[in-house]
Amino acid sequence: MNAKYARHLSVLGEEGQKKLSNATVYISRVGGVGGTAANYLARSGVGRLLLAHGGTLDAEYLNRWHLAHESDVGRPCVDVFKEEIARINSSVEVEVLGEHAKSIDDIKAFANEADVIIDAAPMFEERYNNNLLSQMLNIPMISGSMYAQEGYVMSFVPGETPCLSCLYPEKPEFWVDRHVFPALGTGPGIIGCLLANEAISYIAKGELQLKGKMLHYDLTDMDFNKLKIEKDHQCKVCSA
Amino acid sequence: MITVHLPSRMREELDLSSKSVQVEAFQSGSLQELFNCLDKDIPGALPFMCDADGSVRKHIKVFVSDEQVTDNFSNVNLHGHENIRVIQAMAGG
Ligand SMILES: [Zn+2]
Numbered sequence: 001m002n003a004k005y006a007r008h009l010s011v012l013g014e015e016g017q018k019k020l021s022n023a024t025v026y027i028s029r030v031g032g033v034g035g036t037a038a039n040y041l042a043r044s045g046v047g048r049l050l051l052a053h054g055g056t057l058d059a060e061y062l063n064r065w066h067l068a069h070e071s072d073v074g075r076p077c078v079d080v081f082k083e084e085i086a087r088i089n090s091s092v093e094v095e096v097l098g099e100h101a102k103s104i105d106d107i108k109a110f111a112n113e114a115d116v117i118i119d120a121a122p123m124f125e126e127r128y129n130n131n132l133l134s135q136m137l138n139i140p141m142i143s144g145s146m147y148a149q150e151g152y153v154m155s156f157v158p159g160e161t162p163c164l165s166c167l168y169p170e171k172p173e174f175w176v177d178r179h180v181f182p183a184l185g186t187g188p189g190i191i192g193c194l195l196a197n198e199a200i201s202y203i204a205k206g207e208l209q210l211k212g213k214m215l216h217y218d219l220t221d222m223d224f225n226k227l228k229i230e231k232d233h234q235c236k237v238c239s240a
Numbered sequence: 241m242i243t244v245h246l247p248s249r250m251r252e253e254l255d256l257s258s259k260s261v262q263v264e265a266f267q268s269g270s271l272q273e274l275f276n277c278l279d280k281d282i283p284g285a286l287p288f289m290c291d292a293d294g295s296v297r298k299h300i301k302v303f304v305s306d307e308q309v310t311d312n313f314s315n316v317n318l319h320g321h322e323n324i325r326v327i328q329a330m331a332g333g
Contacts, residue, residue, distance in 0.1 A: 033333035147330040148248040168329035170298035181332030
């Protein structure tokens with residue numbers, strides 16, 4: 001086994017590591033949550049990352065974006081991601097879509113070869129597009145999000161579990177742009193780690209620990225709970 | 241006694257200092273009765289969760305002892321020792 005992954009051996013096995021190196025992961029937004037996931041997936045030796053993210057880097061991202069540094073402010077985000085991931089692990093192939101997941105046609109064309117979707121966008125419209133993509137292409141989606149000191153992670157498997165729209169068919173009205181959520185860096189970091197771990201488990205061992213479950217936390221009192229979520233048989237996305 | 245865990249946004253909007261509350265006036269009964277009691281302790285709690293017609297908002301889910309509530313709140317009976325979690329849809333990253 002490659003020395004970079006030597007410590008994986010008893011956890012994933014050589015076969016699991018090989019599966020990782022052959023896997024493609026689509027990540028929707030590569031910020032505090034998605035960027036942390038991308039970081040750990042790159043270090044784990046995943047074969048290919050497909051990153052959808054638009055815009056340039058703002059200073060306010062620096063409290064939580066693992067892939068960004070002060071000198072990157074003002075640069076196109078996708079340039080920063082490609083450069084940083086190449087520094088972390090040059091074996092990882094990185095493809096970028098310099099846009100957010102706003103168009104279902106665009107992400108379908110971009111991410112159709114993904115083995116798993118990581119849903120980490122700060123806008124519900126993009127999350128609902130990722131959910132639709134997951135259902136259309138029959139690709140499992142691991143979704144993680146936060147607000148202030150609270151957050152959750154869920155794994156959705158088309159045809160098997162509830163989907164995102166089963167649980168939350170509509171967004172809260174106040175969520176009009178990416179500026180609405182308060183965040184320390186730690187919360188998105190936790191979520192990103194959990195997303196990466198779930199993706200690695202799925203790729204290497206075919207196991208999703210949060211299939212049909214929500215892992216919810218509140219760091220206010222370090223309260224972590226695994227909750228059972230239910231399919232909505234009237235869901236417009238997965239029960240149509 | 242029943243403990244209700246409240247979502248961050250609700251705590252902000254209703255200016256609450258605590259993450260969870262114990263509803264002392266409630267001994268046993270339905271989830272709806274619990275939330276009616278909660279709304280007396282914390283005015284605005286019920287409208288945060290439900291529309292004017294009483295139906296739960298589509299970005300809110302309630303969990304009783306780690307199980308998602310899918311039934312009408314009036315049909316969910318509580319014995320007085322459950323953990324209740326109100327969880328709002330989030331998208332922060
Ligand atoms: Zn659904």
